[in-house]
Amino acid sequence: MLNGKQYKLSVDNFSFGIVICELLARTNAHPDNIPRLNNFGLDEQKFRQKIVGIPNPQYLINVAVNCCNLDPEKRSSFSSIKKLIQIKMNEDSKTICSSLVSPKLLSHSERI
Secondary structure, three states, rough: EEEOOOOOHHHHHHHHHHHHHHHHHOOOOOOOOOOOOOOOEHHHHHHHHHOOOOOHHHHHHHHHHHHHHOOOHHHHOOHHHHHHHHHHHHHHHHHHHHHHHHOOOOHHHHOO
């Protein structure tokens, strides 16, 4: 039980969201570093402002915000989060690989 309510796995999602916030902001979860609301939820607006300029995938920012939703029913399941991250990582790796592997045939004079 937590706050008079039955404990559900979505509580773990909140913690996972905070961990992602730590990674995105490159800091620890102290409220001075990860902006919080009075009810201990993530202050999404201030958090997004804090990480402007830090290169982060937008989808991962959205996952963190979703996981930190104060309404547990609105948080995505771990299985759907895992699927999304796998899809995005696969897309990213294909993009990176295709930009690295673009063979160019060189003429004899260019090879010398």
